[in-house]
Each structure stands twice: as C-alpha cells, then as structure tokens.
Amino acid sequence: MTVDHETVSLGAFEFQCGETIPDLELAYETYGEFEGDNAVLVCHALTGSAHVASQGRFEDSDQAYAWWDDIVGPGKAIDTTEYFVVCVNVPGSCYGSSGPPSPNPETGEPYGPEFPPVTVADWTEAQRTLLDELGVPHLYAVVGGSVGGMNVLEWAKRHPDHVEKIVPIAAAGRLDSQCLALDGIARRAITTDPNWNGGDYYDGDHPDEGLALARELGHVMYFSKSSMDRRFGRRAATREAERAFPVDPAGRFFPYRDVESYLDYNASKFVERFDANSYLYLTRAMDNYDLASGFESDADALAAFDGDALVMSFTGDWHFTTQQSEALADALRETDTDVAHHVVDSDYGHDAFLVEPDSVGPPVSDFLAEGIGGNAVSDTVEVETEESDFAPVHNSLFSQ
Known part of the structure; x- marks a missing residue:
C-alpha cells in the first residue's frame, strides 16, 4: 500500500x-x-x-x-x-x-x-x-x-x-442547546485562565489548566451515564494516582475518585499535544454549523x-x-x-x-x-x- x-x-x-x-x-x-x-x-x-x-x-x-x-x-x-x-x-x-x-x-x-x-x-x-x-x-x-x-x-x-x-x-x-451550553462553558474555562492573555500566549506560559478543564468537560460529553457507572463507579483512585489540580482543604478528607483521576490524566496528556486557541476555533466552527x-x-x-x-x-x-x-x-x-x-x-x-x-x-x-x-x-x-x-x-x- x-x-x-x-x-x-x-x-x-x-x-x-x-x-x-x-x-x-x-x-x-x-x-x-x-x-x-x-x-x-x-x-x-x-x-x-x-x-x-x-x-x-x-x-x-x-x-x-x-x-x-x-x-x-x-x-x-x-x-x-x-x-x-x-x-x-x-x-x-x-x-x-x-x-x-x-x-x-x-x-x-x-x-x-x-x-x-x-x-x-x-x-x-x-x-x-x-x-x-x-x-x-x-x-x-x-x-x-x-x-x-x-x-x-x-x-x-x-x-x-x-x-x-x-x-x-x-x-x-x-x-x-445543551451541547452549545457545555461548549460555551468549556471555552470560558480557557479564556478565564490567567495565562490565556487574550490568545497571545505563545511566548509565555500556555493556558494549560483552562484547556485541561475544557477537555475534561468534553470528555464527559462523550460517555453515556451507564458507561461511566460501569467503568468507574464510585471507586477511589489508587494510592499512586496524583492529583492534577490543587485540592481544596476539605478535599483532603475525601477520596480522589477513579473517574476524577481518569479525566485528569487524559486532560494532562491532551494539553501536551493540542493548542488552546485551536480548541476555541474548532468548537466555534462546530457550534455555528x-x-x-x-x-x-x-x-x-x-x-x-x-x-x-x-x-x-x-x-x-x-x-x-x-x-x-x-x-x-x-x-x-x-x-x-x-x-x-x-x-x-x-x-x-x-x-x-x-x-x-x-x-x-x-x-x-x-x-x-x-x-x-x-x-x-x-x-x-x-x-x-x-x-x-x-x-x-x-x-x-x-x-x-
């Protein structure tokens, strides 16, 4: 071939x-x-x-x-x-x-x-x-x-x-309208990241946290409720799992759940390969269609x-x-x-x-x-x- x-x-x-x-x-x-x-x-x-x-x-x-x-x-x-x-x-x-x-x-x-x-x-x-x-x-x-x-x-x-x-x-x-709403929230996660800088971030720190949150929201949209329940349930993550985001004080008392760990891990990999501005542009194209x-x-x-x-x-x-x-x-x-x-x-x-x-x-x-x-x-x-x-x-x- x-x-x-x-x-x-x-x-x-x-x-x-x-x-x-x-x-x-x-x-x-x-x-x-x-x-x-x-x-x-x-x-x-x-x-x-x-x-x-x-x-x-x-x-x-x-x-x-x-x-x-x-x-x-x-x-x-x-x-x-x-x-x-x-x-x-x-x-x-x-x-x-x-x-x-x-x-x-x-x-x-x-x-x-x-x-x-x-x-x-x-x-x-x-x-x-x-x-x-x-x-x-x-x-x-x-x-x-x-x-x-x-x-x-x-x-x-x-x-x-x-x-x-x-x-x-x-x-x-x-x-x-529901998908439009969720995409709008995802874009807001990017544009409210302090590093977004109006889209001019290429010479500095990138808005990775905002892009990661946007991706996590998108990832949830791609699962059904039953598939998430079957795959993750309410299980706590393994002890080796590391939190990708800062935790609130009360959060240290409660378990870091498997579903959170999964989303955090995949989001951290995604920000290594994708551009935040491109995510904004492509979701706008989809929403506008x-x-x-x-x-x-x-x-x-x-x-x-x-x-x-x-x-x-x-x-x-x-x-x-x-x-x-x-x-x-x-x-x-x-x-x-x-x-x-x-x-x-x-x-x-x-x-x-x-x-x-x-x-x-x-x-x-x-x-x-x-x-x-x-x-x-x-x-x-x-x-x-x-x-x-x-x-x-x-x-x-x-x-x-």
Whole structure:
C-alpha cells in the first residue's frame, strides 16, 4: 500500500467570514492508489488529525495517534487496497494545517487570535482545493464522525455533483442547546485562565489548566451515564494516582475518585499535544454549523445531492442522538435520496464510533461496496422524536 503524508501550500485563501490569509497550508495523508473513481475522503472529528491510520503516522510525530486504524487500512472497512483514502487536517487546527499557532508569513509570529474565524464550510472548501491540487475531481464517498459528519453533510450541500456516497456517523445538522451550553462553558474555562492573555500566549506560559478543564468537560460529553457507572463507579483512585489540580482543604478528607483521576490524566496528556486557541476555533466552527443555513430546510439544503447516504447513530449517544440522526435521514428521504439510518445498540456514548469498530466497520464496508442494499446495512426508521429506548434524554447524564 502506498502512503503519503505531506503539507501543501495552496496560496491565498478567503474564509467564509471574508478575511484572507496569504498562504493556506494543509497537512494531509493519502493511502492506497488513485484509479480515477475510487477516492474516499475521511473527515476527522474535533481534535483529530490527518493521521487516520497507523500506516501513515510519522515515526517522530507528537500529533494525534491513528484515530481510526481499525476502520481504515488494507482489508479493513475502508479498504486501502480498493480505495484511495484522503484525510486532511482542517484549517484552524494545530496538527500541521494553518491555524492560530501557525506562523503568519507576513510577520513570522504565530497568528494567535488574528487567525480568521473558521467554519465547517471553510473546511469543505479547503478540502476541495486540496483535492484539485491532487488531481481528484470526484469523490466516491465522504465519511466522517461527529463534527466530521457535519463536514460530510457540507460536502453534499456545497458539492453535490462531486460525491457519490455520504456517511455521516454520530452527527446531526446542528448542535442542540445543551451541547452549545457545555461548549460555551468549556471555552470560558480557557479564556478565564490567567495565562490565556487574550490568545497571545505563545511566548509565555500556555493556558494549560483552562484547556485541561475544557477537555475534561468534553470528555464527559462523550460517555453515556451507564458507561461511566460501569467503568468507574464510585471507586477511589489508587494510592499512586496524583492529583492534577490543587485540592481544596476539605478535599483532603475525601477520596480522589477513579473517574476524577481518569479525566485528569487524559486532560494532562491532551494539553501536551493540542493548542488552546485551536480548541476555541474548532468548537466555534462546530457550534455555528447549521445544515439549513441559506436554505429553507435541511431537505432543501440537500436537494441537489442525488447519491446514496448511510446515516449511523448510537443508542447511548446524547451528544448527537439517534433522534437527530433520524431527522437527518428524514430530510434525505424527502429528497428521494437512497438512504439508510443504521442504529447501533451501544451504551458507550458518543465515542462509540471510534472505539467499537466491530459495530461500525461492517455497515460502512457493505455500504461502500453495495449501497444501502449491503447485507450489514439496516434501516431503522422507528425512532421516536421524544424520549425513547434508543437514546436517553440528555439530562440522564446529570440526573441524581
């Protein structure tokens, strides 16, 4: 299998906000051989990178690990012996593509808060520009989970003639108000860190505590209540566990719990590899996304797309619920698109699309090969619009 990992300069790029940077750089990876009609674009989630599979990882890189290695590769669901797979780190991130920590070529200093606000539409147009540079005029499929699934939807909306199949996984046409609220709190954790300094912190101490708290809040959003209870319960952490944050005086009397230790440990690792400004930029892009923007409805936004669609959701996901995915599938049905909504019975939570490859791989593989008639693809249409057995109501995570 041929693997390339590159960074390409695409010249001046105008963002949706109207601002322009003189040179947009995009980090990307490709896997397999391009044969003219076999290109599959994989869109990463919020803090993902172009390193979608282990075959393409830089040996000396501290960037995100191969985040979908169980799905992408030779003989896997997105088979790189059959498909030419492309994954692009989105603008605004910190894994090789232009973003707040990147040097402004006009000053030599990091852009910081001077980097233009980014949107999912900007990600899509940047990917289209890169594909033009690579000589890929048409995509066999676009696949992505979470906000990467929003990126998938934007491809169907903005470039309906350039893609045959779409697979939005654990995604929706927009975030609901509860997720918007939690993302807002996460951003406030960063911007109230004394080291944030209005986003100009690159020459000094970084707002690591604020970013760590933001990540912990996000991490909780990705679990279901039952999966957290099963994994952590009320257990105290081991004696070797070290607290990552200062403890209040009364806290010394009470146990440092296993769930706290887990979140603290993962947050401390996250701040070593991610940029606080990028976290602000990318969550803003996700929160701002509305599939129907500029159109009368979601169906109207997708009306020009005449390919096939596989929508996937997970029963324990309260970040993007099965009801939201069913609403998306309904919008596609209104346009007479061949669509299946495949509901995976899982109580893991939002991150199930990353950690349960045995549930995700077969329907994706069959859909790419055979469309919605694939043996592993099921269409679950009886998803209630209110509380149901499929997806717990959002307050289930916080109820007593």
